[in-house]
Amino acid sequence: MKMTPHENTKQFPALAPGPPRMFAPQTSTAVSRPKKNSTACLACKAAKRKCSGPDAPCKACRSTNTECHFDPSRDLRRKVAVKRTIQELTNHKDLLESLLSTLGSADQLQFDKVMDLIRKKAPFQDIAHAVGSPATTFGDPQELSNASKLAILEYGENHIETSGNGVRRPSDPGNIASSPEEIPNMKPPQWPTVSPYARVTLESLCDIPLFEVPAKPWTKVTDDDYLVSHLVSLYFTWDHPCTQFLDQRIFLQHMKLGDRRSEFCTPLLVNSLLSMASTYSDSPDVFSTPENVFSRGQNFFHEAQKLWEVEDDDHDLPNIQALLLMCCVFKCQGRVKKSWMMLSQAVRLAQDIGLFDTPAVSKKKMLPEMERVRTITAWGVFNMSSQMSIELQKIAPLEYPTSDVKLCGNEDFDWTPYPRSNKITYDKKPARLPEVREGLAELTRTLVDVQNLVSEKRRGTNLDELWRKAQDPFDRLTAWLQRWPSVPEIQPNPVPQVLLLRIKCLQAIIHLFEILNDPHQPQSVRQARFYQVKSVEETAQCLRIHRQSYGLKHIPSQIVDAIQTGLRILVPQLEESDESRQAFAELCRFGTALSHRFMQTADVIHEIRKNALHLGVRLPPEVIAIFDDPEQWRSLEP
Structure with a gap:
């Protein structure tokens, strides 16, 4: 006999006891209700008609042969829209904090640039670039306001409790006071400010610097040996091989010793190097302003500037090397005039101690180690001066170094990417430092002749x-x-x-x-x-x-x-x-x-x-x- 739906819901007594068996809990099946589609396709929204909902095409579009497209983000009640709204609000917050930091700084040029953009009612993206905000997308303010209200209403329906560690989460409504007056001295909730770069990753936890060096006595910015070793390793991996105005082995050897009387390592040089190395790091410890992506290494750089103002004349070589590094930092910041000024000071100091043909100085017998470092530094100054003068179309009359570039030696090192990113191992390769150094010197000699053409063009030489x-x-x-x-x-x-x-x-x-x-x-x-x-x-x-x-x-x-x-x-x-x-x-x-x-x-x-x-x-x-x-x-x- 066929049962009707009504009869299907009746309870019938057992006809006879069944065989003994293991107890199984009873389960009940709830009657499913048809789901209400909260998302309509764009065509149905425009036509103001009922939509059958995802997946495309819907029934209405299929019957009218209309292109069907669903955009869940258009529905401000959905989680995807709430997430987008939160991100955009965070971007606005980051922009505001970066803007306040910039307006409160002592950099008049950047201040004027930002104020000019504000007066011209420039887009938020332009202002974000100017102040170094990490945010690059900004939603419509009115849309964000509406979405924020909906988000508050949606999350306001979920009650919140405080766990043992102080974190509040959705939970039992009985644990929440009905009004602020019920909680003595209650303050509005304060959400922690988290830098987008303050992330602990597996890579950082497993990171082992290539070189272990101490923070003290070289810098007052930090006493974290790991951070300093991390930055020094970054510098000698990605920056030093391309410039080479330091002797890698000698510098690291003297930095490890920690003797401030060293002829090859000083606090000024170390802080300048750490500032430059910070441009390669995402560690939150290298940001002077957490919300400003362009503030990497500024604390080290300010320390170097203070040391340069009081530096004595007993460390000429490290002083020249520090000036070259500070020149590079200014250049990365886009402060070209300051960069050229630092380079000019390095050139004058190098000339004064006889690294170039003029002025002539009496040659004293020196240790091979000192002669090697002097030669490396001289060619570093010469290369950087020639390259930067060409880029800026300036005249830099600088003689060739007194020592041949081959006196820098043939010592090479293994090179491996640091840190290892998403790869566990990398094969070590020759760094080819002597070959790169000599190739760069040969290239710079040709640049000198190119630079002479700039002089001739200014003197009016015809184009032919x-x-x-x-x-x-x-x-x-x-x-x-x-x-x-x-x-x-x-x-x-x-x-x-x-x-x-x-x-x-x-x-x-x-x-x-x-x-x-x-x-x-x-x-x-x-x-x-x-x-x-x-x-x-x-x-x-x-x-x-x-x-x-x-x-x-x-x-x-x-x-x-x-x-x-x-x-x-x-x-x-x-x-x-x-x-x-x-x-x-x-x-x-x-x-x-x-x-x-x-x-x-x-x-x-x-x-x-x-x-x-x-x-x-x-x-x-x-x-x-x-x-x-x-x-x-x-x-x-x-």
Whole structure:
């Protein structure tokens, strides 16, 4: 007999006792009710009709052959919208805190820049870039206000209790007072301020610095030996191999000894180095202002500035090295005039102690260790002075160092990426420091001749004569590229300093043709632009190898200028070839990553976007994705 639904719900007595069996708890099945769809597709919302809900297409769209699309974030009652609202409110909070910190600082230039943006009613994104706020997306204020009210109503329905550790969570309504008056001296809830960088990761817990050095007596900023060892390891992994105005072995040896009377290690030098190394670290301990991503290492830098004001004359070599590091820090901050000033002081001090031909000084017999450090420092000053004068189109009449670069020695070290990021082990590779040092010295000699063309152009030499005289340095730069490992040769076993040195030569070619670029002669412009674009495209190939091998988390600071120059060159060329578009996208990846560390790069990225809009250039889709997703670069690890 077929039972009706009503009969199905009756309870029937057992006809006879059943066989003994294990007790099984009874289960009841609740009658399911049809779910109410709280999300309608965009087409049904526009037509104000009932929607059957996800998944697309809904019944109404299917019957009308209409495109069906669901956007849960449009419904402010949903958790995804609440999460988005919380993130956007956090961005506004971070911007406000960074803005107050900037307005209260002593940096008049940055203060004026921010005030100018505020008066012009600039978008929040522009102001965030100017004050170094990590937030890059901001919702509509009215929408955020409405969403905040809905979020409060939604979370207000859940009562809150306090656990043993003081954390309040949804729980029994009986544990909550009905009004503030029921709790003596009750204050509004104070939510802790957490920096977005104050995260404990497995990587940081398992991190073992490459070099163990003490914090004391070298710095007053911290007494944390681990932090100082971490920063020193970062510096000698990512920065030192590309510049080399320190002797790595001698410096580390004397820093470990902790003797402030050392001729090769001083508190001024150590604090300058720690400031520069902080640009490679995400540790919350290196931020002077937790909400400002551009405040890395500022406490160490301020300590170095104080020490420089009272430094004696008994440590000339460490003083020169410290000035070079402070020059690099100012440059990373975008403070070019200050950077050039520090470099000029280093040059004068190096000349005074006889590292160059002028003025001549009596040569005293010195220990091989001292002669080696003097030679390394002299070539470090010479290289940096020549490169920076070309970048800034300045004249820096500096003689060659008195000692040959080969006197720096052939001592090399193993190189391995530090920290290890998402890889457990990396094969150790030769750092190739002597080879890089000699290659850089040869490249700098050619830069001196390129710099002479700047002087001749200022004296009024005609363009045809400049092109004729430029042939020799161009041939030498081309020959240098042919002798140095090519991109396919570097790719199987790359180290950043080898890639960077090739990029520096390509950048020298770009600077050479910038001198020959006369806007009044179209043929000259086309020819110069051709060589510049080809150099930028090869630069992008080198950068791609770096990204594929080591990701975008640690990028040598010496690459910054090449990226900024390359982006400016390629913007007008984006519709010319696929190679240019691919190169531009690669440079954008690096530029976006560096804009989270260096204010100057953040400004350049913003300038590039504005120029593209002004020129009516259609950006490639992958570039738009990079620009619009500030977190995308973090996922591009090797």
